[in-house]
Amino acid sequence: MSKQFIVLKDGKIAYQVYGQGQHTLLLFHGLLGSSWLGDEWIQAIEQAGVRCIVLERPGYGDSSIFSIECVADWNIIFAQLIHALNIQSAIAIGCSAGAVYAYATAFAFPDIITHVWVLDGVPAVFLETVIRHYSHDDQATYNRFLVSPIAEIQDDYATWLEAFSEQQSDHPYMLNILKDARANHHIGMARESQLQIRPWGFDISAIQQPVTLWHAEHDAMVPYNAAQEMTQVLANSTLITAQDLDISSEQTIHSESISQGFLHLVEQLQDYRGAD
Numbered sequence: 001m002s003k004q005f006i007v008l009k010d011g012k013i014a015y016q017v018y019g020q021g022q023h024t025l026l027l028f029h030g031l032l033g034s035s036w037l038g039d040e041w042i043q044a045i046e047q048a049g050v051r052c053i054v055l056e057r058p059g060y061g062d063s064s065i066f067s068i069e070c071v072a073d074w075n076i077i078f079a080q081l082i083h084a085l086n087i088q089s090a091i092a093i094g095c096s097a098g099a100v101y102a103y104a105t106a107f108a109f110p111d112i113i114t115h116v117w118v119l120d121g122v123p124a125v126f127l128e129t130v131i132r133h134y135s136h137d138d139q140a141t142y143n144r145f146l147v148s149p150i151a152e153i154q155d156d157y158a159t160w161l162e163a164f165s166e167q168q169s170d171h172p173y174m175l176n177i178l179k180d181a182r183a184n185h186h187i188g189m190a191r192e193s194q195l196q197i198r199p200w201g202f203d204i205s206a207i208q209q210p211v212t213l214w215h216a217e218h219d220a221m222v223p224y225n226a227a228q229e230m231t232q233v234l235a236n237s238t239l240i241t242a243q244d245l246d247i248s249s250e251q252t253i254h255s256e257s258i259s260q261g262f263l264h265l266v267e268q269l270q271d272y273r274g275a276d
Contacts, residue, residue, distance in 0.1 A: 034180030117261070
């Protein structure tokens with residue numbers, strides 16, 4: 001696979017397309033992410049006969065930084081991508097931090113986004129009813145994101161990512177993700193951390209499309225109770241609890257659940273397509 005680019009008046013967006021099917025998946029990567037997917041996901045996409053578009057959000061990888069003050073500003077960019085990507089309808093999939101943008105896109109483009117899948121996704125943490133389910137330390141971290149200069153957050157992520165990288169394999173997929181996350185001195189990760197805790201700029205409760213929340217009960221990064229709270233916020237949602245995960249390591253539950261949820265969704269689409 002190789003990246004493609006859409007040039008807009010204020011910059012460019014990098015993306016990759018996996019699969020060539022008629023049904024379109026619009027995948028929003030996590031905080032540590034890019035348009036690169038692992039072999040297991042690629043194989044599942046190809047077997048399901050779907051087309052999966054993975055966009056690198058502003059500041060990540062080879063996408064321009066753009067000017068973004070709240071999450072809803074993403075929709076100004078996405079509106080310029082629809083024609084070039086030939087999207088008539090799509091399922092939006094938000095992985096972890098990508099959930100925020102799956103919600104935003106579904107809100108702004110109800111005629112295009114038919115369903116939303118949120119895989120251990122970041123909830124509406126700017127709402128007191130949601131953030132209260134986070135630990136005291138995590139709430140303090142979000143409050144720091146809200147008031148700290150973005151350059152300070154970038155430096156923090158640079159330090160964290162340096163230590164994290166030493167624990168990762170040298171698989172090209174992971175090396176590519178790490179490279180893209182470091183782009184523009186980690187501006188993508190830093191800015192998104194701020195945008196999550198600010199008001200998003202749209203009414204998430206007004207989303208009418210079905211939203212499926214897939215979440216691990218022991219997820220240490222995004223509390224399960226916060227996902228449960230989102231079913232009270234969203235007008236049309238279902239919560240599925242991930243099963244049969246290795247809970248011996250809290251550090252891997254989050255990523256394992258996301259992968260399990262994605263493969264489950266794609267398998268469902270394959271079964272649906274086979275019934276056509």
